[in-house]
Amino acid sequence: MGGARGYEVVIVGAGIAGASLAHFLAEGGLGDVLLLEREEQLAVHSTGRSAATLSQLDRVRTSMELIVASAPFFQSPPPGFAEHPLLDPIGVVSLFGEDAWSELAPRIPALNRFGLACHAMTPAEVLRRSPALDPTTFAAGLMVPGDGRLDVHEILSSYVRHARSRGVELRTSSPVEGFLIEAGRCRGVVVRGETIRARVVVNAGGAWAATLGAQAGASPIRLVPHRRTIVTFAPPDGVDASKWTFVSSDPHSVYFSPEAGDLLLSPMDEEAMEPCDATPDDEVIAAGLARFAHLAPSLAPRSIKRRWSGLRTFSPDRVHVVGEDPARRGFFWLAGQGGCGIETSPVIGRVAADLILRGETRHFDARRLDPARFA
Ligand SMILES: Cc1cc2nc3c(=O)[nH]c(=O)nc-3n(C[C@H](O)[C@H](O)[C@H](O)COP(=O)(O)OP(=O)(O)OC[C@H]3O[C@@H](n4cnc5c(N)ncnc54)[C@H](O)[C@@H]3O)c2cc1C
Structure with missing residues (x-):
């Protein structure tokens, strides 16, 4: 699509969820992506307020699997990903x-x-x-x-830096106020009165995910x-x-x-x-x-x-919500990160990118994250 007013993917929210998705989309070859953040700065909300910990033991089995699968990314990051260690393994x-x-x-x-x-x-x-x-x-x-303290600033800024170097555009001070719906499908967002078209709109709004879903007329998911x-x-x-x-x-x-x-x-x-x-x-x-x-x-x-x-x-089962809305096509959920959004971002970001790029992933059983489980 390209151009000033149209993108393949528009991501709403540049916390760890939106930023990791932008990185993995770009790494997968899709740089025609706009990452929108309402605040002037990044990490104003949950991502900047966490305990910054990798702790793989989790009461929720799916969360634990996601954290365990993500841990190697922090323990030995991909070459060139970060400038500083991502993890201090204090146990x-x-x-x-x-x-x-x-x-x-x-x-x-x-x-x-x-x-x-x-x-x-x-x-x-x-x-x-x-x-x-x-x-x-x-x-x-x-x-x-092998667990310990994470450098969240380094993780977030590395996701954003790599995404931008591959063409992703980041706009801060850009609140999404509404959605463009055509023939029942979500085809874009409205930011300060400007309509921006997209093939896929991603809801990575953190605590505001349910609000955004309601604005888009998507399935009501109790987040x-x-x-x-x-x-x-x-x-x-x-x-x-x-x-x-x-x-x-x-x-x-x-x-x-x-x-x-x-x-x-x-x-x-x-x-x-x-x-x-x-x-x-x-x-x-x-x-x-x-x-x-x-x-x-x-x-x-x-x-x-x-x-x-x-x-x-x-979410109601305390597991992430990742996938296209079953009713509102073109609207993709990347929400419900709960208490493990930082430490699951390497796998969740990749799974979301795979689903958007190819409709499937080999990195996790995506049915367990599918928004349709609440339909
Ligand atoms: C005290 C505390 C301790 C935690 N400890 C850990 C931990 O040790 N390890 C761990 O992995 N996780 C931890 N977490 C959880 C982790 O912080 C979250 O799971 C994660 O940050 C969620 O990321 P997010 O991107 O979904 O949300 P956010 O970081 O909140 O990002 C969402 C973004 O969307 C933006 N947005 C919303 N609406 C709009 C709109 N209309 N237009 C444009 N932008 C919009 C917001 O401004 C926000 O920046 C902790 C959380 C807390 C609060």
């Missing part, structure tokens, strides 16, 4: 109480066979990697040594944003936490990790809300810090340095 240890551990422990060999390199740790072993914990407050830990909060604070005087591992505690409902000389903590809140610029709730933070004080009494912070919230948007 992620998940702590469990007696009941949850007695369910999980027998499954460890199966997890290993499935590709998740992980092993059990006694509380004493966990303490060697994160010495401030009270070992009487959990039964055991599951360590995934609900849920707030999650993070705080950072200094470790106690004289404590060097920089070599500690990432700890996620099921019994305490908190996770924490070293973060640039400080500690980062999430109360693992999950409050459903309308799409918005989410802000932290002091009571949620206080309750999280109280639970954290049981897990690591000596680390209880005297003051908080930074606090922020972002939205994790879940």
Whole structure:
């Protein structure tokens, strides 16, 4: 199609979802792509507010498969993809109480066979990697040594840089206000009164995905944003936490990790809300810090340095929604990234690109992501 007012593909939203798709489309030979972002800057919403972690153990089987399949991309990125390492493999240890551990422990060999390199740790072993914990407050830990902290800025900017070098056009400050529908098919978007035509319009609007779907008259998919909060604070005087591992505690409902000389903590809140610029709730933070004080009494912070919230948007089965809308042809969903949109982006971006370019993919069973499962 080409030209100033027409593209093969228009992507709405330049978070990690839209950016990874743009990269894999361009890599697959399609550079006639327009990536539209409402904000002036990238990463203003969920992508810029995450805990920036690769953590392959996930309660949702499909999400875990997607993360495990994506992990090698971060552990050894394709040559020339990034200028800096994408992953600092500090390890992620998940702590469990007696009941949850007695369910999980027998499954460890199966997890290993499935590709998740992980092993059990006694509380004493966990303490060697994160010495401030009270070992009487959990039964055991599951360590995934290949996991760790991601450089989200590097990942996002690398996707965007490669896409642009292959012809993808990025426009910021470009809110999509409506859709062009012709003969029942979505054939473009309206941005500040300008109509831009496209063969395929991609909804990568993050927390706004359901709103965009409704505006386009697509199938109603219940994609609900849920707030999650993070705080950072200094470790106690004289404590060097920089070599500690990432700890996620099921019994305490908190996770924490070293973060640039400080500690980062999430109360693992999950409050459903309308799409918005989410802000932290002091009571949620206080309750999280109280639970954290049981897990690591000596680390209880005297003051908080930074606090922020972002939205994790879940579909009804908590799995991504990727594919053309079953009713509104030409409208392609790339939504429902939930709490793993960064760490699944190498596989999800590629799967979405394959479906747009060829209508099929060999990288994942795309039926499990298909929006038609909610029809
Ligand atoms: C506190 C927290 C911790 C998290 N931790 C992790 C983690 O450790 N690992 C991990 O993998 N994931 C994590 N996540 C989840 C991850 O951040 C998300 O899954 C991911 O960022 C979603 O990416 P996205 O591109 O779909 O959404 P977004 O990054 O929100 O991007 C969507 C974009 O669409 C734009 N947009 C919306 N409407 C329009 C419109 N009409 N016109 C133009 N543009 C529009 C928005 O401005 C936005 O920039 C976390 C999330 C939170 C909040």
